[in-house]
Amino acid sequence: MRILHWSLALVLLPASVWASTYKDLIPGARVMGLGYAVHSLAADDPFAIFYNPAGPANTPYVQFGATMGRNSSPRGTMVFGALTYLRPFEPINTATIGGAYLIERQDRGGDKDVVNFHFSREYKVPYLNLARPVRVGGNFKMINAEGLDGAGFGVGLDGGLLLRTNMGLALGISIMDLTTMVGMPRLVYGLGTSYTWRKRLTLAADMRIRDGLTEFYPGIEASFMQGLLKARMGRGLRLDLVETLAFGLGLNFSPLVIDLGMAIPPAGIFRPGGAYQASFNYRFGAPPFAGAFVGNAANEAETLKGQINELDNKKKDLDNETEVSRTNRDSTQAELKEAEARLRETQEEFRKVMKKKDETAYDLQLLEMRIPPKPQAKPQPKPKPKPKVWPDRHAAQPGETLRSIAKQYYGDSSLWELIYEANRGKIDRGFPIEGAVLVIPDPKAAR
Numbered sequence: 001m002r003i004l005h006w007s008l009a010l011v012l013l014p015a016s017v018w019a020s021t022y023k024d025l026i027p028g029a030r031v032m033g034l035g036y037a038v039h040s041l042a043a044d045d046p047f048a049i050f051y052n053p054a055g056p057a058n059t060p061y062v063q064f065g066a067t068m069g070r071n072s073s074p075r076g077t078m079v080f081g082a083l084t085y086l087r088p089f090e091p092i093n094t095a096t097i098g099g100a101y102l103i104e105r106q107d108r109g110g111d112k113d114v115v116n117f118h119f120s121r122e123y124k125v126p127y128l129n130l131a132r133p134v135r136v137g138g139n140f141k142m143i144n145a146e147g148l149d150g151a152g153f154g155v156g157l158d159g160g161l162l163l164r165t166n167m168g169l170a171l172g173i174s175i176m177d178l179t180t181m182v183g184m185p186r187l188v189y190g191l192g193t194s195y196t197w198r199k200r201l202t203l204a205a206d207m208r209i210r211d212g213l214t215e216f217y218p219g220i221e222a223s224f225m226q227g228l229l230k231a232r233m234g235r236g237l238r239l240d241l242v243e244t245l246a247f248g249l250g251l252n253f254s255p256l257v258i259d260l261g262m263a264i265p266p267a268g269i270f271r272p273g274g275a276y277q278a279s280f281n282y283r284f285g286a287p288p289f290a291g292a293f294v295g296n297a298a299n300e301a302e303t304l305k306g307q308i309n310e311l312d313n314k315k316k317d318l319d320n321e322t323e324v325s326r327t328n329r330d331s332t333q334a335e336l337k338e339a340e341a342r343l344r345e346t347q348e349e350f351r352k353v354m355k356k357k358d359e360t361a362y363d364l365q366l367l368e369m370r371i372p373p374k375p376q377a378k379p380q381p382k383p384k385p386k387p388k389v390w391p392d393r394h395a396a397q398p399g400e401t402l403r404s405i406a407k408q409y410y411g412d413s414s415l416w417e418l419i420y421e422a423n424r425g426k427i428d429r430g431f432p433i434e435g436a437v438l439v440i441p442d443p444k445a446a447r
Contacts, residue, residue: 024188024213025237026051027067027082027102029279032261033248035234037204037219039172039192042135042162046084046281049100049118051190052174053137054160057120058094061255061283062087069261069277073240076107086118094133095121110147116140116158135162143179154180168196177210187211199223204234219246227252228289236263242273254289257281390442391422396432405432410443418443 028047031038042048042055046065049056056063065084070077086098097119104112120137124130139158145151156179163171174190187210194204206217219234229251236244244263251258258280265273394405402416410418418441420427426436 024208025071025078025080025104025239027069027080027277027279029067029069029248029259029261029277030232030250032069032236032246032263032275032277033232033234033250033259034204034219034221035232035236035246036208036217037192037194037206037234039174039190039206040162040170040194041192041202041204041221042160042172046086046098047082047100047279049084049086049098049116049139050082050102051176052160052162052172052192053118053139053158054120054135054162054172054174055137056086056096056098056118057135057137057162058122058133059086059088059096061286063098063281063283065279065281067277067279069275071106071237071239071263071275072272073106073109073242074272075109075240078104078106078109078239080104089119089121092121094123095119096137106147110145110151112147113144115142120160130163131166132164135164136160141179156180168198170194170196199227232261236275239273239275243267244274252289255283255286257283390440390444392440394438394440396426396434396436396438398434401431402427405438405440409440412443415443 026036026038026047027050028038028045030045031047031051034041036051038045038048039052042052044059045055046063047067048054063084063086065086066082068079068081070079072078080103082100082102084098084100086096089095089097099118100114100116102112102114102116116139118137118139120135122133122135124133137160141156141158142153143156144153156177158174158176158178160172160174162173170193172190172192172194176188176190178187189209190206191209192204192206194202196202200223202221202223204219204221206219208215208217215238217235219232221230221232223230230249232246232248232250234246236246238244242265245266246261246263248259248261250260258278260276260278262276263274392409394409396405402419403413405419406416407413419438422439422441423432423436426433426438432438
């Protein structure tokens with residue numbers, strides 16, 4: 001019981017001190033079952049006209065939807081119903097047009113009638129690298145309200161935006177009831193986000209804001225049997241200060257989709273409050289669910305068959321590789337045995353060669369012992385170097401100086417003046433003239 005208590009506490013989050021009125025109701029059993037957390041889950045729901053006009057954009061089918069429900073509260077019982085019609089707009093590839101009618105009647109609360117004219121489409125936004133197109137939509141509406149909360153006739157506009165990703169994330173934004181004065185709160189802002197995991201589980205949350213009322217709606221939806229059955233749960237509409245907990249079921253008998261929703265007050269099932277609703281949506285031209293189910297099963301069978309064939313091919317490849325490996329192993333073992341045999345033969349030949357070498361060395365020693373040693377020749381004296389003949393001649397090369405020439409011939413660069421005195425006419429500014437043949441005098445003249 002404690003676990004149930006905390007679960008309910010998480011779902012039934014606190015709201016504003018003001019209560020919702022009958023004019024806050026959104027028709028659709030899926031909407032009720034999800035606890036009104038639907039702003040980012042508008043696709044394939046014809047009642048999205050009433051909460052996010054961007055949702056029906058790019059519908060591939062003509063759709064007709066109808067819903068009817070009953071809601072109880074301390075003020076009085078309310079009955080409501082709605083009809084919707086959507087169809088692709090052929091002049092624009094991704095556009096949808098349609099209309100809807102909503103009727104609400106509450107004892108001691110008031111009456112409300114709404115007629116919507118709808119248009120929505122998908123856009124690929126330039127310069128934004130979005131995985132999926134942005135959906136936008138709007139309604140032109142006529143409203144007639146009578147009752148304790150006000151009365152009057154007016155016209156208005158709704159607008160919505162839906163952003164989706166390939167990772168299952170979605171964001172929905174709407175501005176509803178921008179109307180002329182009809183005695184009811186105007187400008188209801190909606191913000192919703194959701195995450196869908198593998199098309200099986202969806203977590204959603206909505207925030208609805210208007211003057212005097214701000215409420216948070218969480219919801220969860222689980223899909224079973226490839227979408228044939230969907231179970232939902234969320235926080236219900238807080239009508240006339242009565243908190244409710246919502247549940248719902250969806251049955252996909254394509255092209256017919258049936259949704260059931262109900263809401264009960266957790267404070268006590270005998271307290272005036274709660275609701276129930278039934279909806280259906282017929283999509284003309286949609287493939288039957290049985291065909292889709294069989295098609296999905298056939299696709300899965302084909303996929304499994306392809307995987308089996310791929311595994312068989314891999315097994316054959318592995319068998320071939322194993323056979324090749326065995327052949328290579330046998331060949332390698334034969335080559336190894338042959339190499340070992342050659343190694344043994346080489347080692348035997350090497351031992352024979354070493355034995356022959358030792359025998360030859362022994363024979364040479366015996367021979368040297370029998371032959372007397374030869375007398376050693378006396379070393380000849382080295383010839384004396386011939387004395388240097390002076391004067392010498394030198395052809396001046398580029399870059400040479402008198403000091404470098406004196407170092408070359410005398411081994412002493414300080415004797416450059418001897419060369420200068422002997423070659424005054426061949427010296428220019430202290431440097432020998434390039435190509436001139438210089439006389440190199442005897443260095444003894446300096447002594």
